[in-house]
Amino acid sequence: MLKTFILGWIMLATIVLCRAQTGSRDPFTYKNRQIVVGQGGGITGASTVYCWLENGSLYVKSDHDSLYTRLGRKPAALTRRFFNELEKTCRIKTTRFSQPGNRYQFVSWKKNQQEFTVSWGDPRQPPPARFVTFYQSFLAQMPKPKR
Template sequence: MKRLVSILFLNLLSPGPLCSAQPIKEATAAPVVIKKTAKAITPATYTGKQVVVGNGGGFTGASTSYYLLENGQLFGRRSHDTTFTFLAKQTTTNTKRIFSKVENSCKIKKTRFDHPGNVYTFVQWRKGKTSYKVTWGATGKKAPSNYPKFYNSFMAMIPASLRLK
């Protein structure tokens, strides 16, 4: 019996039909390709035109802003948030209409009005580092008539379910 076990053991160790030792193949030296992933577009990184509307103030001083990018992406952000919240993608027609209204009807690049009150509302146009902003809310200071209308129409395009709370 010992002899049988020895023979089996030797057969297992020796190269042959039971155990054929094959050389390990060398790995091919294919270059490793690392692809850069596209950065997410946010209002902080976007260099095109943006329209920003929002409000804030009061007891807490908190504010809520909505950002419409020229590419149609709509984001929201509260003053205590660290990131932007993607809300929706607007149609090209609607996006162009909004930019046309703020640039041509409201003439935001020529309007100078900065009268925030305890509670305030604002409309802002940005492109890169260039920015124009109209803020209203102070008692006794009436905002230019096109701005409250623009603010209300902008907010009407955001369904209540998507608004930041």
């Protein structure tokens, strides 16, 4: 009886710990602000999507992944700076630009059901320079893959 009780508590603790690590911190279910940046297209149509949550967590997902992979975490001050830059400098919520080409890049801002996206790739329609700069700065913050 005591063994069953202890085993039950161990299982419950494991479930709670696993949920605390993934749960609402996953980009699919996260309710607070998130920045989503990605690229794709070309012959294969493959895409890669990076996600930076307001809590500082970083994730990546490619076409062959069904779930996001956690890349780590960034400091709160740096996270705030990137969110402010996207919201105030880039003005993502009021900028309307959607000109994807065969190959495309995009920057999105999400919170709950709200989403604002700027996408580009058509060489005949250059994107707002502030988004290209933001895109490059964002990708520079992503951890490099280990080889």
